[in-house]
Amino acid sequence: MRKPVIAGNWKLFKTKNEALALIEELAPQVKDVDNVEIIVAPVFTVLPSLVPATAGTNISLAAQDVFWEEEGAFTGEVSSRMLLDAGASHVIIGHSERRQYFGETEATVNKKTKAALAGALVPIMCIGETLDAREAGDTFKVLETQLKGGLEGLTASQFAPVIVAYEPVWAIGTGKTATDDQAQEAHAFIRGVLASLYGQETAGKTRILYGGSVKAENVKGLMSCADIDGALVGGASLKAATFAPIVRFRD
Numbered sequence: 470m471r472k473p474v475i476a477g478n479w480k481l482f483k484t485k486n487e488a489l490a491l492i493e494e495l496a497p498q499v500k501d502v503d504n505v506e507i508i509v510a511p512v513f514t515v516l517p518s519l520v521p522a523t524a525g526t527n528i529s530l531a532a533q534d535v536f537w538e539e540e541g542a543f544t545g546e547v548s549s550r551m552l553l554d555a556g557a558s559h560v561i562i563g564h565s566e567r568r569q570y571f572g573e574t575e576a577t578v579n580k581k582t583k584a585a586l587a588g589a590l591v592p593i594m595c596i597g598e599t600l601d602a603r604e605a606g607d608t609f610k611v612l613e614t615q616l617k618g619g620l621e622g623l624t625a626s627q628f629a630p631v632i633v634a635y636e637p638v639w640a641i642g643t644g645k646t647a648t649d650d651q652a653q654e655a656h657a658f659i660r661g662v663l664a665s666l667y668g669q670e671t672a673g674k675t676r677i678l679y680g681g682s683v684k685a686e687n688v689k690g691l692m693s694c695a696d697i698d699g700a701l702v703g704g705a706s707l708k709a710a711t712f713a714p715i716v717r718f719r720d
Protein backbone atom coordinates (compact mmCIF):
# COMPACT_ATOMS: atom_id res chain seq x y z
CA MET A 470 0.00 0.00 0.00
CA ARG A 471 1.12 3.53 -0.73
CA LYS A 472 1.46 5.67 2.38
CA PRO A 473 -0.35 8.98 1.78
CA VAL A 474 1.66 12.20 1.79
CA ILE A 475 0.21 15.56 2.78
CA ALA A 476 2.72 18.31 2.05
CA GLY A 477 2.39 22.03 2.68
CA ASN A 478 4.21 24.31 0.25
CA TRP A 479 4.59 27.57 2.12
CA LYS A 480 6.00 29.32 -0.97
CA LEU A 481 7.34 32.83 -0.18
CA PHE A 482 5.53 33.12 3.15
CA LYS A 483 6.50 32.81 6.83
CA THR A 484 9.47 34.36 8.54
CA LYS A 485 11.23 32.32 11.20
CA ASN A 486 8.95 33.38 14.03
CA GLU A 487 5.81 32.97 11.94
CA ALA A 488 6.95 29.50 10.90
CA LEU A 489 7.76 28.50 14.47
CA ALA A 490 4.34 29.69 15.62
CA LEU A 491 2.65 27.67 12.89
CA ILE A 492 4.56 24.47 13.78
CA GLU A 493 3.81 24.98 17.46
CA GLU A 494 0.11 25.15 16.67
CA LEU A 495 0.07 22.43 14.01
CA ALA A 496 2.15 19.72 15.69
CA PRO A 497 -0.28 18.93 18.55
CA GLN A 498 -3.22 18.89 16.13
CA VAL A 499 -1.68 16.17 13.97
CA LYS A 500 0.47 14.25 16.44
CA ASP A 501 -1.87 11.24 16.61
CA VAL A 502 -2.11 10.93 12.81
CA ASP A 503 -0.28 7.84 11.71
CA ASN A 504 0.11 6.33 8.32
CA VAL A 505 0.27 9.76 6.67
CA GLU A 506 3.58 11.39 5.82
CA ILE A 507 3.33 15.04 6.83
CA ILE A 508 5.75 17.48 5.20
CA VAL A 509 6.11 21.25 5.27
CA ALA A 510 8.26 23.27 2.89
CA PRO A 511 9.39 26.63 4.28
CA VAL A 512 11.76 29.09 2.61
CA PHE A 513 15.43 28.09 2.77
CA THR A 514 16.34 30.54 5.54
CA VAL A 515 13.77 29.08 7.92
CA LEU A 516 14.72 25.41 7.53
CA PRO A 517 17.35 25.19 10.30
CA SER A 518 15.06 26.84 12.87
CA LEU A 519 12.38 24.25 12.21
CA VAL A 520 14.69 21.32 12.96
CA PRO A 521 14.38 21.56 16.75
CA ALA A 522 10.72 22.60 16.42
CA THR A 523 9.85 19.44 14.47
CA ALA A 524 12.19 17.05 16.31
CA GLY A 525 10.13 14.32 17.91
CA THR A 526 7.06 15.20 15.81
CA ASN A 527 5.69 13.41 12.77
CA ILE A 528 6.41 16.43 10.54
CA SER A 529 9.25 16.34 8.00
CA LEU A 530 10.90 19.26 6.25
CA ALA A 531 11.22 19.97 2.56
CA ALA A 532 12.98 22.70 0.63
CA GLN A 533 11.23 24.37 -2.29
CA ASP A 534 14.08 24.09 -4.80
CA VAL A 535 17.65 22.83 -5.15
CA PHE A 536 20.58 23.57 -7.46
CA TRP A 537 22.19 20.66 -9.31
CA GLU A 538 25.83 21.24 -8.41
CA GLU A 539 27.08 20.18 -5.01
CA GLU A 540 29.29 23.23 -4.48
CA GLY A 541 31.28 25.78 -6.44
CA ALA A 542 31.12 29.30 -7.79
CA PHE A 543 27.33 29.50 -8.16
CA THR A 544 26.33 32.65 -6.32
CA GLY A 545 22.89 32.52 -4.79
CA GLU A 546 22.27 28.81 -5.25
CA VAL A 547 21.65 26.09 -2.64
CA SER A 548 22.71 22.48 -3.18
CA SER A 549 21.30 19.20 -1.90
CA ARG A 550 24.29 18.93 0.41
CA MET A 551 23.44 22.29 1.96
CA LEU A 552 19.77 21.35 2.24
CA LEU A 553 20.53 18.13 4.06
CA ASP A 554 22.81 20.12 6.33
CA ALA A 555 19.93 22.56 6.98
CA GLY A 556 17.60 19.72 7.96
CA ALA A 557 15.55 18.99 4.85
CA SER A 558 14.65 15.42 3.94
CA HIS A 559 12.59 16.29 0.84
CA VAL A 560 12.73 18.89 -1.91
CA ILE A 561 10.08 20.24 -4.27
CA ILE A 562 11.41 20.36 -7.83
CA GLY A 563 9.95 21.93 -10.95
CA HIS A 564 7.01 23.69 -9.35
CA SER A 565 5.00 25.50 -12.03
CA GLU A 566 5.90 28.84 -10.44
CA ARG A 567 9.55 28.02 -11.02
CA ARG A 568 8.83 26.96 -14.60
CA GLN A 569 6.78 30.12 -15.17
CA TYR A 570 8.91 32.78 -13.45
CA PHE A 571 12.41 31.33 -13.24
CA GLY A 572 12.89 29.57 -16.53
CA GLU A 573 12.85 25.99 -15.27
CA THR A 574 12.68 23.44 -18.06
CA GLU A 575 12.54 19.66 -18.29
CA ALA A 576 16.34 19.75 -18.53
CA THR A 577 16.82 21.73 -15.30
CA VAL A 578 14.19 19.65 -13.52
CA ASN A 579 16.08 16.54 -14.62
CA LYS A 580 19.43 17.82 -13.32
CA LYS A 581 17.86 18.90 -10.02
CA THR A 582 16.04 15.58 -9.57
CA LYS A 583 19.29 13.69 -10.12
CA ALA A 584 21.16 15.99 -7.72
CA ALA A 585 18.51 15.56 -5.03
CA LEU A 586 18.61 11.77 -5.35
CA ALA A 587 22.40 11.75 -5.32
CA GLY A 588 22.25 13.88 -2.18
CA ALA A 589 19.78 11.53 -0.46
CA LEU A 590 16.90 13.99 -0.59
CA VAL A 591 13.48 12.78 -1.71
CA PRO A 592 12.39 14.80 -4.76
CA ILE A 593 8.78 15.90 -5.04
CA MET A 594 8.73 16.45 -8.78
CA CYS A 595 5.92 18.70 -9.98
CA ILE A 596 4.24 18.53 -13.36
CA GLY A 597 1.04 20.02 -14.70
CA GLU A 598 -0.63 21.59 -17.71
CA THR A 599 -1.67 25.21 -18.21
CA LEU A 600 -5.25 26.18 -18.98
CA ASP A 601 -4.30 26.77 -22.64
CA ALA A 602 -2.82 23.29 -22.89
CA ARG A 603 -5.91 21.73 -21.31
CA GLU A 604 -8.26 23.64 -23.61
CA ALA A 605 -6.19 22.63 -26.63
CA GLY A 606 -6.54 18.97 -25.61
CA ASP A 607 -2.83 18.70 -24.87
CA THR A 608 -2.97 17.72 -21.19
CA PHE A 609 -1.61 14.20 -21.58
CA LYS A 610 1.04 15.32 -24.07
CA VAL A 611 2.31 17.96 -21.64
CA LEU A 612 2.30 15.57 -18.69
CA GLU A 613 4.18 12.91 -20.63
CA THR A 614 6.79 15.40 -21.87
CA GLN A 615 7.35 16.89 -18.41
CA LEU A 616 7.49 13.47 -16.77
CA LYS A 617 9.81 11.83 -19.28
CA GLY A 618 12.02 14.93 -19.53
CA GLY A 619 12.29 15.33 -15.77
CA LEU A 620 13.12 11.66 -15.24
CA GLU A 621 15.42 11.13 -18.22
CA GLY A 622 18.31 8.80 -17.52
CA LEU A 623 17.03 7.49 -14.17
CA THR A 624 16.80 3.74 -13.69
CA ALA A 625 13.83 2.18 -11.90
CA SER A 626 15.79 1.79 -8.69
CA GLN A 627 17.10 5.36 -8.86
CA PHE A 628 13.56 6.61 -9.54
CA ALA A 629 11.94 4.56 -6.73
CA PRO A 630 12.00 7.21 -3.95
CA VAL A 631 10.62 9.99 -6.18
CA ILE A 632 7.24 11.48 -5.31
CA VAL A 633 5.35 12.98 -8.27
CA ALA A 634 2.99 15.93 -7.81
CA TYR A 635 0.34 16.67 -10.40
CA GLU A 636 -0.53 20.34 -10.19
CA PRO A 637 -2.72 21.66 -13.00
CA VAL A 638 -1.51 25.25 -13.32
CA TRP A 639 -5.07 26.54 -13.76
CA ALA A 640 -6.02 25.16 -10.34
CA ILE A 641 -3.13 26.72 -8.38
CA GLY A 642 -4.20 29.59 -6.15
CA THR A 643 -7.34 30.12 -8.18
CA GLY A 644 -9.84 28.34 -5.97
CA LYS A 645 -10.62 26.14 -9.00
CA THR A 646 -9.86 22.55 -8.09
CA ALA A 647 -9.80 19.86 -10.71
CA THR A 648 -12.83 17.65 -10.21
CA ASP A 649 -12.11 14.28 -8.66
CA ASP A 650 -12.60 12.71 -12.09
CA GLN A 651 -10.26 15.15 -13.85
CA ALA A 652 -7.59 14.60 -11.21
CA GLN A 653 -7.98 10.82 -11.19
CA GLU A 654 -7.78 10.72 -14.99
CA ALA A 655 -4.49 12.63 -14.95
CA HIS A 656 -3.08 10.55 -12.10
CA ALA A 657 -3.96 7.28 -13.84
CA PHE A 658 -2.28 8.58 -16.98
CA ILE A 659 0.85 9.55 -15.01
CA ARG A 660 0.98 6.11 -13.40
CA GLY A 661 0.67 4.56 -16.85
CA VAL A 662 3.63 6.58 -18.14
CA LEU A 663 5.65 5.55 -15.06
CA ALA A 664 4.73 1.91 -15.73
CA SER A 665 5.96 2.25 -19.31
CA LEU A 666 9.26 3.67 -18.02
CA TYR A 667 9.86 1.55 -14.93
CA GLY A 668 7.40 -1.34 -14.92
CA GLN A 669 4.10 -1.91 -13.11
CA GLU A 670 5.64 -2.74 -9.78
CA THR A 671 7.60 0.49 -9.40
CA ALA A 672 4.72 2.56 -10.82
CA GLY A 673 2.34 0.86 -8.39
CA LYS A 674 4.48 1.96 -5.47
CA THR A 675 4.94 5.59 -6.55
CA ARG A 676 3.10 8.25 -4.58
CA ILE A 677 1.37 10.74 -6.89
CA LEU A 678 0.11 13.86 -5.12
CA TYR A 679 -2.53 16.27 -6.34
CA GLY A 680 -2.02 20.01 -5.92
CA GLY A 681 -4.20 22.99 -6.76
CA SER A 682 -6.65 24.64 -4.34
CA VAL A 683 -6.77 21.64 -2.01
CA LYS A 684 -8.83 22.40 1.09
CA ALA A 685 -10.51 20.51 3.91
CA GLU A 686 -13.73 20.59 1.86
CA ASN A 687 -12.35 18.79 -1.20
CA VAL A 688 -9.54 16.62 0.18
CA LYS A 689 -11.69 13.63 1.07
CA GLY A 690 -13.09 13.30 -2.45
CA LEU A 691 -9.64 13.62 -3.99
CA MET A 692 -8.10 11.13 -1.55
CA SER A 693 -10.80 8.58 -2.35
CA CYS A 694 -9.58 8.38 -5.97
CA ALA A 695 -7.63 5.22 -6.76
CA ASP A 696 -4.48 6.92 -8.03
CA ILE A 697 -4.34 9.97 -5.75
CA ASP A 698 -1.90 9.33 -2.91
CA GLY A 699 -1.74 12.70 -1.25
CA ALA A 700 -1.83 16.44 -1.65
CA LEU A 701 0.58 19.31 -2.17
CA VAL A 702 -1.14 22.22 -0.50
CA GLY A 703 -0.36 25.91 -0.95
CA GLY A 704 -2.67 28.52 0.57
CA ALA A 705 -4.43 26.18 2.98
CA SER A 706 -1.11 25.04 4.46
CA LEU A 707 -0.36 28.49 5.90
CA LYS A 708 -2.64 28.07 8.92
CA ALA A 709 -2.92 25.16 11.31
CA ALA A 710 -6.69 25.59 11.29
CA THR A 711 -6.87 24.88 7.55
CA PHE A 712 -3.94 22.47 7.18
CA ALA A 713 -4.60 20.12 10.10
CA PRO A 714 -8.02 19.03 8.75
CA ILE A 715 -6.37 18.21 5.40
CA VAL A 716 -3.76 16.08 7.16
CA ARG A 717 -6.65 14.48 9.07
CA PHE A 718 -8.58 13.69 5.88
CA ARG A 719 -9.55 10.30 7.28
CA ASP A 720 -11.44 11.78 10.29
Ligand code: 13P
Nearest residue numbers: 478641642681682703704
Ligand atom coordinates in the same frame (compact mmCIF):
# COMPACT_ATOMS: atom_id res chain seq x y z
P1 13P B 1 -2.79 26.34 -3.74
O1 13P B 1 -3.16 25.23 -2.79
O2 13P B 1 -2.69 27.68 -3.06
O3 13P B 1 -3.67 26.35 -4.95
O4 13P B 1 -1.31 26.04 -4.26
C1 13P B 1 -1.01 24.77 -4.77
C2 13P B 1 0.45 24.67 -4.95
O5 13P B 1 1.02 25.31 -5.81
C3 13P B 1 1.18 23.77 -4.06
O6 13P B 1 2.47 23.56 -4.50
